[in-house]
Each structure stands twice: as structure tokens, then as C-alpha cells.
């Protein structure tokens with residue numbers, strides 16, 4: 001290679017990284033999270049949007065692992081719990097072999113999700129979670145507008161556990177749909193798409209298992225499975241305060257796909273696209289209070305990460 005060519009090449013190599021840096025930096029204040037295997041390039045607003053779903057992923061990981069195995073992250077992956085308090089009231093559920101097998105898979109999938117997010121953003125330790133039977137019982141009472149007798153117990157059998165599970169991955173799914181257009185970097189978008197894909201899959205599996213039993217009655221209440229799902233969805237619409245984003249398994253035909261069908265194995269808008277939710281809508285729902293600044297429900301002390309904490313007055317919204 002001639003000297004002139006060599007120095008031109010050298011100059012180009014020198015220039016390239018700073019060029020791409022300049023392009024990214026125009027969008028965002030910029031920093032990197034590095035680990036042994038990868039270099040990640042994720043801007044600050046992406047970091048906030050990616051760490052927020054850790055709240056839900058922790059909830060799902062503990063709920064599913066405990067239900068299937070009678071032990072959770074502290075046993076399977078204490079590094080991911082990172083010293084956060086153990087969940088309140090999580091237990092093994094009385095499940096048939098098929099449902100137990102599916103839920104065990106979901107549990108490990110959530111461990112993977114936690115690991116993937118925490119490889120990309122620093123995140124936070126497991127927040128305090130209330131996974132007690134009473135916590136789910138309260139949701140069901142709120143959904144029906146009166147106290148169920150005996151109290152609803154998510155851990156009692158397959159159908160109760162599937163109904164309790166109906167409460168969770170769907171909310172995460174709508175969050176990933178909502179976050180997608182706000183994400184800037186390819187790394188963040190790729191991660192969110194990967195998470196969305198599997199959360200949607202979990203939701204579809206749960207809905208299908210429930211759909212097979214849609215007209216069966218949940219005992220001892222004598223209330224059909226489909227009615228439970230529409231009540232839960234209605235409650236979430238109410239708590240979220242942003243209109244219709246949640247639908248039960250059987251709907252009025254005009255709410256079904258193409259406005260033509262009452263079976264509703266998957267929820268979707270008028271074009272059968274997944275609904276989106278903001279972090280605030282999600283907090284209102286998982287706190288069970290309808291207010292992003294009023295913790296409760298599954299998160300007695302609130303969620304963690306900048307977005308959730310900004311609403312709890314722990315950090316200013318514009319700070320950092």
C-alpha cells in the first residue's frame with residue numbers, strides 16, 4: 001500500500017466512529033453500558049424506557065416461578081434479584097402437569113427477560129412485590145364491584161391461576177407497544193421487539209387456554225371464565241384512564257376482529273393491532289389505584305426506575 005493510500009485509510013478509520021457518535025449525540029445525551037461481551041449504545045431516554053418494564057418482568061418472574069416450583073429468583077438467579085426484598089405471599093400453585101409445565105417455561109422466560117434488560121441497562125434490584133392471594137383477591141373484587149365469597153385464590157387450581165395470569169403479561173405487552181415509537185437506538189428497539197414477541201406469545205397461550213374453557217363456570221362462584229376476563233379487562237380500562245385498550249375473551253361482535261366476530265382469543269384494536277399503554281397507564285393498573293403517584297396492589301412501595309420514581313416524588317421528573 002502506498003503511503004498516501006495508507007494515510008487516507010487511516011484518516012477514514014479515525015473519522016468513522018466519531019461520525020456515528022456525532023449522529024447519535026444529536027438525538028441524545030449519550031452514554032454506554034458495557035459488559036464483557038457487548039458494547040451497548042443506548043441513550044438516556046431509552047434507558048428510562050427499558051428499565052421501566054423491569055418492574056413487570058420481576059413481577060412475572062416471581063409469580064410464575066413460585067407458582068410452578070414453590071421458589072423464585074432468590075433460588076434460581078439471586079444475581080438478578082440483586083438484594084431486593086423477597087416477594088410477599090408468593091406460593092406454589094395447585095396445577096395440572098400441562099399448566100405447570102407451561103408456567104415453568106414462562107417463569108424461566110422471564111428470567112431471560114430480566115437478564116436481557118439488565119445486560120443493556122443498569123436497572124435496579126427487585127422491588128417489593130405483593131403476590132399474596134389477597135392481592136389477587138382484591139383485583140377480582142374490584143373487577144366485580146363486590147366481595148367474592150370465598151375470596152378468590154389464584155393458587156388454588158388451574159383455572160384460577162390462568163385467570164390470575166391473565167392479569168399480568170398483557171399489561172407488559174401493551175407497555176412494549178407503547179414504548180416502541182419512543183425508542184431511539186437500534187439496540188433498544190431490538191430488545192423491546194424481542195421482549196414484545198415473547199410477552200405476546202405468553203398472552204396468546206394464556207388466552208387460548210382460557211378460551212378453551214370460556215363458558216365453563218369458575219366455582220364456587222358459578223361465574224363463567226369469559227365473564228371473569230371481561231370484568232378484569234374492564235377494570236384495567238377503568239384504572240388506566242385512557243379508553244378501551246383491553247378486551248375479554250368474548251366481546252360484542254362489533255368489538256371483535258373486523259367488527260364481525262364475538263370470539264376474541266386475541267385482543268386488538270379495529271385493525272387488530274395490539275393496544276399501547278404508557279408507563280403511567282401501566283402504573284395506575286398495577287398499583288390498582290388508578291393513580292401513577294399512589295402505590296399499592298402488586299407494588300406496595302411503588303415501582304423502581306426513573307419513570308416510576310418521578311411520580312412518587314422521589315426524583316424530579318426533569319432531573320438527571
Ligand SMILES: *[C@@H]1O[C@H](CO)[C@@H](O)[C@H](O)[C@H]1NC(C)=O
Nearest residue numbers: 088130132134135138297300
Ligand atoms: C398485600 O396485599 C393485601 C391485599 O391488598 C393486603 O391486605 C396486604 O396488607 C398487602 N401486604 C403488604 C405488605 O403490603
